[in-house]
Amino acid sequence: MKLSVIGCGYLGAVHAASxxxxxxxxxxxDVDVDRVERLSRGEPPFYEPGFAELLRRGVDEGRLRFTTDMGDVAGARVHFVGVGTPQRESGYAADLSHLDAAMTSLLAVMADHPVPGALVVGKSTVPVGTAARLQEWCGSEGVAATxxxxxxxxxxxxxxxxxxxxDRVVYGLxxxxxxxxxARDLLDEVYAGVLSHGMPRLVTNYQTAELVKVAANSFLATKISFINAIAELCEATGADVTRLAEALGxxxxxxxxxxxxxxxxxxxxxxxDIRAFMARAGELGVDQALTFLREVDAINQRRRQHAVAMAERHFGGSVRDRRVAxxxxxxxxxxxDLRDSPALYVATRLVGQGADVVVTDPIALPGLHARYPHIQTAPNARAACVDAELVMLLTEWTDxxxxxxxxxGSVVKERAIIDGRNALDPxxxxxAGWSYRGMGRASTTW
Known part of the structure; x- marks a missing residue:
């Protein structure tokens, strides 16, 4: 079957190759010329395990190609739309300008090259009510698509x-x-190789399908922020959040x-997503239903600030001119992915306060150099820790x-570590002579 994927960022590129x-x-x-050129050469523009092999195989075998010309989707029976829906600069709501621009171009092609029974399949995370709006838009443009x-x-x-x-496939019809x-039958054809594994296929209306993703992300965020809130209490009382979490689990x-x-x-x-969820609830007049997500978001922001405060306390109140790995x-x-990274937040805050910071990461350094060229980097942990007075583990790579x-310990100036992911054995x-501090962990534990 001929398919198109509109928007070839992280979501779209993986979906297209799959x-x-x-x-x-x-x-x-995609509108990004550089991204399209790289994908066309079989070169992934981002790191994702297993994606490079999938991409190269699809391109080399001629089943997968990339373009900046929307006209190339003419004749496709199914059009997947996976463009970004970032947070608006002016508030919490989702910015749908990329989605609307993609739909404008796509519907123009579909109007000129009609395909009976064509589908427009939304993959992006959107505010509830978006699918119905797009279906109405298709009708207003004379495009007979579902x-x-x-x-x-x-x-x-x-x-x-x-x-x-x-673990599940959801169709909002x-x-x-x-x-x-x-539409269900055609999507079953598209996903025949996926559905053959026997995972649940849930068929529902537009509104439910649109809410599934944001509801799932909100629940996950709530669970993470819950244990982080408990970690704050553990630090105040001397309890150990890792043992407490084990008992809860x-x-x-x-x-x-x-x-x-x-x-x-x-x-x-x-x-x-949780911010857009709150914003949409407010637009629908049910904002009180999701007010708890404000505290979920606040707890999450507080944790990265707490990591900065832990570094400050380690140095007696000021990190200026202190070397931190x-x-x-x-x-x-x-x-x-560096987007809204807690590790990057901590690094930039410490740099801003005058610390001598060196950052290392197995994969993300090229992106870090591009966005923050003033931040010192090192190719590996050992190099980053040379003469460090404090080490902070903020992304739990196995490296x-x-x-x-x-x-x-043989290369640092002071054996002190803050385990921002509670991933180490205290x-x-x-x-080994290290001063160890975790997030909500007792200094000694049974």
């Missing part, structure tokens, strides 16, 4: 896996039953995942969690 892997003929469209909302649930670091073997059934109603306290979450999804720049391991305390580091 659809080609399933055997479809895929054309990806809009379906098919939210993505990608985790950075697992995006290929989550596209080809997701229009009220018109005949159109909805035809044994309750099957709660579960152990995402109960690790630390410097908080970041990236391009959770922070902006920061392990990690990306917002999470197995990604080069860092597997470090040997004695070996690292006893092991303290036995």
């Amino acid at each position: 659809m080609a892997e399933l055997g479809h003929e895929v054309v990806g469209v 809009v379906v909302w098919n939210p993505e649930f990608l985790r950075e670091g697992f995006a290929v896996q989550d596209t080809l073997t997701p 229009p009220e018109d039953r005949a159109a909805g059934e035809a 044994h309750d099957e109603r709660i579960g152990p995942k995402f109960l690790r306290a630390g410097v908080g979450f970041g990236g391009g999804c959770l922070p902006k 920061i392990l990690g720049a990306a917002f999470k391991p197995d990604s080069d 860092f969690t597997g470090l040997e305390p004695d070996q690292l 006893a092991r580091w303290e036995a």
Whole structure:
């Protein structure tokens, strides 16, 4: 089947390569000329495990191509739309200007080159009500296409896996039953290779499908901020949040995942999605239903500020001219994504306060150089820690969690470490003569 993917950033590029892997003929469209040229050469513009091989295979075998010309999507039966929906500069709401621009161009092509039964399939995270608006827009332009909302649930670091073997597939269909059934059947064809793995396929209306992604992200953010709030209480009382979280995790109603306290979450999804969710609730007159998300967001911001305060306390109140090694720049391991990264927040704050900061990251340094050329970097942890008076672990790459305390201790000026991800064994580091501080962890524990 000929498919198009409109918007070839992180979401769109992975989706396009995955659809080609399933055997479809895929054309990806993006306005970024450099990105399109790199993708066309089979070169990934971002780091994602497994993506490079998938991309090269699709391009080399001729099933996958990329273009800046929207006219190249003519004749496709299904058009996936995966453009970015960032937070507006003027508030919390989602900025849909990229989506609307893409739809304007796409509908013009579809009007000139009609394909019976064509689908416009939304992948982007959008405010509830967007799909219905786009379906109405199709009608007003005389385009006989059905809009379906098919939210993505990608985790950075697992995006290929989550596209080809997701834990669920959701179709948001229009009220018109005949159109909805035809759209469902066509999407089943597209996803035949995915559905063959037996994961649940949920069919619902537009509004439910649009809310699934933001509701899932809001729940996840709430769980992370909950344990981080408990970490604050643990620090005030001498309790150990890691043992507390372990005990909580044994309750099957709660579960152990995402109960690790630390410097908080970041990236391009959770922070902006929960804010857009709150903004949309306000527009719908039900803002009180989501007021708790304001505190979720505030707790998350407070954790990264707390990490800065921990460094200040270590140096007696001022970090000026003190050498600090920061392990990690990306917002999470197995990604080069610097968007809203807690590690980067801490690094820039310390630099702003006059600290002599050196940052290292296994993958994200090129992006860091481009955005913050004034920040010192080092190619690895050992180099970053030379003469350091404080080491801060802020992204839990295995390169860092597997470090040997004695070996690292041979290059630092002072054996002091702040574990911003609670990813290290305190006893092991303290036995090697390190002063260890975790996030909400007791200095000694049974």
